[in-house]
Amino acid sequence: MSNALHPFMTTGPDGRTLVPGGSVYRPPSEHDSLLLQVSVGCSHNKCSYCAMYLGKRFAIRPQAEIDGLLARYATQPPAPSGRVFLCDGDALILPQRRLVPVLEGIRKHLPWVRRVCTYGDTRSVLRKSVDELRQLRELGLGMVYHGVETGDEQSLAAITKGATRAEVVETAARLKAAGIAHSVILLLGIAGVEGSERHARETASLLTAIDPPFAGALTVTPVPGTPLHDAFERGAFTLPDKFGLLTELRTLIAESTLTRCRFSSNHASNYLPLRGELPRDQERMVAALDEVIRRRDERVLKPEWLRGL
Numbered sequence: 001m002s003n004a005l006h007p008f009m010t011t012g013p014d015g016r017t018l019v020p021g022g023s024v025y026r027p028p029s030e031h032d033s034l035l036l037q038v039s040v041g042c043s044h045n046k047c048s049y050c051a052m053y054l055g056k057r058f059a060i061r062p063q064a065e066i067d068g069l070l071a072r073y074a075t076q077p078p079a080p081s082g083r084v085f086l087c088d089g090d091a092l093i094l095p096q097r098r099l100v101p102v103l104e105g106i107r108k109h110l111p112w113v114r115r116v117c118t119y120g121d122t123r124s125v126l127r128k129s130v131d132e133l134r135q136l137r138e139l140g141l142g143m144v145y146h147g148v149e150t151g152d153e154q155s156l157a158a159i160t161k162g163a164t165r166a167e168v169v170e171t172a173a174r175l176k177a178a179g180i181a182h183s184v185i186l187l188l189g190i191a192g193v194e195g196s197e198r199h200a201r202e203t204a205s206l207l208t209a210i211d212p213p214f215a216g217a218l219t220v221t222p223v224p225g226t227p228l229h230d231a232f233e234r235g236a237f238t239l240p241d242k243f244g245l246l247t248e249l250r251t252l253i254a255e256s257t258l259t260r261c262r263f264s265s266n267h268a269s270n271y272l273p274l275r276g277e278l279p280r281d282q283e284r285m286v287a288a289l290d291e292v293i294r295r296r297d298e299r300v301l302k303p304e305w306l307r308g309l
């Protein structure tokens, strides 16, 4: 799934958040989806920048509890988006025999659901065959949000992502073969100043290799309690400055060759929100970034107090 910088916490006042006394993270585009918590935490929980589930032990909710929640939600109005998002950060890691009844339960209790979405990654996708993924697709799973973060092999190892480039490529291929949309999340700044250019170039080349239909860039922030923050504090990790981060974004957009990808840097953590379809808007987006980088005028960037980290 994704990373510590998703500040999309929903704590349940809408009556549709299925989190017992905790916070749940979801992508911004799932803001009006029904959140169904089928698991708690992340089974990996080792990424060096991630504080989302620190101290939370991974657990799968019993099917009886999920059925009870679905029966309760069946009495409530449909989510405006027509979508359900499976939480927590690692719901796709559930074995097939556990995911199938969850999706069947959604079909049975919530006939208004048009699409089920979840976080997933190399670990959760690659333990399923294309046929199994197809079965999930047929039962409603339409989109997997995947925190790829970087295409740089060295950085993947440094952040303990638990994935290699080759595994990311295979993950994308399996999702594509199964007909499940792949939305990848990339992390500006994750290689620090030292690896900045390499990270941007390698990530653009990975994007080209996997050719996803959706991609979004976030900006890393060292969060207390994480190994990245420890490295930051002792001077072993230096975050690129604002224009260094925008240079990474420029490289990502300029050097990737995509068929048709909705790309955005609209996440609250970013200094410059951009949105467009690649390759159609590639020239416009690169020109906008070139202009901002050339002028180095901080007034056009999002002020720190407006950044959600």
Ligand code: SF4
Pocket (backbone or CB within 6 Å): 001, 002, 003, 004, 042, 043, 044, 045, 046, 047, 050, 051, 052, 053, 089, 090, 121, 147
């Ligand atoms: S996979 Fe990594 S980034 Fe995603 S929730 Fe787990 S530890 Fe955090």
